[in-house]
Amino acid sequence: MFISNAYANAAGTQAGGETMQLIFMLVVFGLIFYFMIFRPQSKRVKEHKSLMESISKGDEVLTNGGVLGKVTKISAENDYVLLAINESTEITIKKDYITAVLPKGSIQSL
Structure with missing residues (x-):
């Protein structure tokens, strides 16, 4: 309309x-x-x-926090890794926090 x-x-x-x-x-x-x-x-x-x-034993890795280390042991559950930072210091981290696998000899060159 x-x-x-x-x-x-x-x-x-x-x-x-x-x-x-x-x-x-x-x-x-x-x-x-x-x-x-x-x-x-x-x-x-x-x-x-x-x-x-x-990741396997003996690999040199870099973590999210910037820590360089060598893998000395992988846990049985395969979730945690034992990293050797130097000859006397080892830390346990969760495998998820590994950012990169470095070429062999990277830690020694630093």
């Missing part, structure tokens, strides 16, 4: 178009989130897990 038919029809078709644009934008943001955040993080987690599995 107060709104002409042509104006009412145009508003109805425009609302459908806005819904499609909204869905398209959500899909685009989801893809950006996946490729820029989720995928690289899962790749890093997979690399760290393979690093932890490859």
